[in-house]
Amino acid sequence: MTVQQQMKRPAQAGRLPRDLAIGAVVLAFTAVTYWISFDIGEAPAALAQNVQPATFPRMVLAVIASLTVVMMALGLQHKDRARDFPKPVMLMTGALMVAFAIAFEAIGPLAAMTLFCVVMPLIWGAGKSAGLIAYALLFPFAIYMLFGVVLDVNFPPGLIINLLGKLF
């Protein structure tokens, strides 16, 4: 089976009881968070007014766990509905979102936005056209000017601004 075929295969179709898998994930999350809550420091009783800082988060975690168990119990008699594996383009979009944040820090916002405005439309199927070039040049610049000049937001200078600074 090719990767492409695997991507198209419905995940969990009729195999697991409804909400069992997601319930297990939520329960694991609550267990780990509960364990992390032991790292929360304790305050002197007089300062904490008998309610330690970890008490409320633990109560909420207990509520989440209880509701999740009920959700899983309700789904036991039903098969989970078929879910297609996310399309490759969706996975790439998610990965590019993360890449954008890394680039924002590494090469600066203007360069990151310009790159994103070229790569993202191409991945989504836009043709290589003058429109794409105009979009990739004008939109990031407009956003940079709007936030940087009009709204006085301080951006890290980054690649393009440093380059322009050296040139002019």
Added chain:
Amino acid sequence: MDSFLLALAGFSDPYLLGIVILGTLGGVLVGAMPGLSSTMATALLLPFTLSMDPVPAIALLSALYCAGTFGGSITAILVNAPGAPPAAATAFDGYPLAQKGYAGKALGMAAVSSVIGGIFSIIVLIVAAPLLSRLAYNFGPPEYFALALFGLSMLATISGESAIKNLIGGAIGVLIATVGMDFTTGIERFTFGNWELSEGINFIPVMIGLFAGAEFIKQSGKLNEGRVAIALNAVRLPDWAEIKSCFGTIARSCGIGSFIGLLPAEGGTVAAMMGYNEAKRFAKDKSQFGKGDLRGIAGPEAANNAATGAAMVPTLALGIPGSATTAIILGALMAQGLRPGPHLFTEQPTLLYSIFLAMLIANLAFGLFGFFGAKLFARITLIPIQFLWPSVFILSCVGAYALNQSLLDVWTMIFAGLLGFGAQRYGFAAAPIIMGLILGGLVEGTLKQSLIIFDHQWTGFLGRPIVVTLLILTVLSVSLPLISEVRLRRRKAAAA
């Protein structure tokens, strides 16, 4: 009266009036774009408003909220793709009517019923909000705790895949709100040594991520979806006989929408569905429903717009959001350094009147835009998705960064987007998480204060009638949808 006149005088300033008209125009455009809801637009616009004064900032968001609700109906009618969830019911009859060549009539009826519903809801807001705030003056921490709990419990009844998943989502939101410094002891929780987290997770990037970030990934899966647009040659107002035939439906939907809007956590989507169902139930001749009945447009449109103003009542009077969008407006009020709740009515009366007036102007303006600009607004669907959504994502990231000029906010937004996408695939909606995040601090703070008042006796809550009433309502609002869900699943299992 002085405050009202001051607020009215404020609108003689072209800047403020222009802001409201711009917000209305933006709201209609955003609402018309499938996938872009007024909730998302409000979240995206919030960072821009932080550099503005409170009155124009909140007036802009309120206008956008009102107009966005109506805007969704344009594409629901013309391209069978509801621009926003509250307009989904409008497509049931709007699109078939447009297919028959009566797109103008459908849009006209949507505009008329939306304006009537919207103005009715502002009257409800003007009357009910001060009354509720006066009642809330007597509320202490125990009452606020019970009220916030009731607000969270109402998540069980909002639209979504399942009541229990909405409750889990709300509780996860409350958990996220506990990140940062505990305000009574100053001890850090879940910060992992990151000093930027000690002030807690900023809710605005989370909102932007859950709505815009998650939708960005979802839209990438819809690249091949084609839409069949219907030519709109002229927008014709419905004639008097047609309005008269829908008047009962509009009146009923105004009541339904306002009631639903008043309930914490409920919003336009539930109101619209109920408005449609009731329009159909009360109709003597049901045969045309689903085929292009004007009452099938008037019902949901009047209801979802009637919910907008009403949803502002608990938001402004109690600080408990009436819907996902009002949760963001509540966040905007807090970001402006204002304290939503009964004190707002004594401390900021001019701001409140300005909100009322902004919403009124927005309702009248979107009615005009609807009549004269629908053909133009419908063209927004022609913007290539390959350029639109990357632009929305960049705006989301830069907007999140602009709040505190912190990269942590950009990461928070992206993480919330990825988490929101994953959660939505498994039936967890974004709105309950936002509600939990907004109400989390209130729940914890008032619980601690109440326990101090009651000398750490939990039974102390039972000695206060308002608290007991709210706790009973909480139990009912959690248990009734759960019971009906169990019965529905049993019925389905029996039928299978």
